Amino acid sequence: MRDLNERLRAAPIVPLIDESNADRSVATAKALDAGGLSVVEVVLRSEGALAGMQAICDAGDDLIVGAGTVLTIDQARQVHRAGAQFIVSPGLVDEIARYCLDEGLPFFPGTMTAGEVQRAYALGLREVKFFPASLAGGVPMLKAFGSVFREMRFMPTGGVSPANLTEFLALPHVLACGGSWLTPAEAIAAGDYDTVTALAQQAVELAQTVRG
Template identity: 50%
Template sequence: MTEKLFTRLSEAPIVPLVQSNDPEEAVAVSKALLGGGLQVLEVVLRTEAAFDCLNAITNAFPKALVGAGTVLSAKHAEQAIEAGAKFIVSPGLNEGVVAMAKKHDLPILPGIATATELQTAWNMGLRTVKFFPAGLAGGPKMLKALSSVFRDVRFMPTGGVNAENLMDYLDIPAVVACGGSWLTPMEAIQKRDFQAIEELSRQALNIQNREK
């Protein structure tokens, strides 16, 4: 699964965050994102119906790579896996979450913001992490510094990434993908303007493709 995930990310290195309290809405948002050309989705566990949304999306789009984000505990990870998550993303580094993902042989991207956290992750055998919150934790300059020391680690910066600074991150060789919520603006979702979300996805991919 890990190889499949990174193959998809090499083709479309942008991971949108899907947040909803309504499974039907979550499916509609996901359909728009996939329609725009994105191949990997992260459903964040920030609402009461998050697991239902995750399950609805994985059932609606079985060929898509759909993971769970904002996974805070081993129990969260287990529930997400039961709901169909194909990878796990956490805002921080937690041994229980990492162990649960490894138990099920799923990719795990724990959040790190400092060299100490990254060194801890490295010594746990992890070689791909989430850099979060990217904008507040030093942005591209911090990532360049970390990747110069941890030369075999790949990063997914999330938090403060947008269309304007996307390539500042993707131009760093150690960055495998960028995550973010700018592709799923709440205003568009509330208006059920899913076409706008599809267009934002397409524009993000066009930015990345133009810079290749």
């Protein structure tokens, strides 16, 4: 977790890679890294996603690679064996949380209510995903959570964009923001990885205006 936190302090953005082709997954990860984002989340929304995540891990680049959209304990075990260095879920599942805590594997379960955040805290988690951020109350809701759950840090994802990135990152209890705007499907399908790198650079520059 220390290495992950250090990376996120330097560039507090986690881009989502949603790709079924392993070669395109690797090329996308490299393009993001070139733009200054070395922590990536590969979402398991297609049959080829796991192979793509493993290919990124095997490429030997200095990336921290996580698995997203992990729904079951079996998936959690599978992605861990495949090399995932952190796990992200759309919701909070106690069984996955306990597995990750036992394995020392960073876990970011999706939360959107005070009850879910409190449950995560009771389980021993101190970092959670706030999802879907724009629909769950956005910045005002996170401000309210921060005043109550003072040890918790949040990763808002869902509806985060260049237009509101700095608002989220201005909150001291926001660890990082996750987002798919950095990996546009049209550009990746066309092999336009320069666009991905440019979007990553833009995001890093925006983050630096708030975090330095």
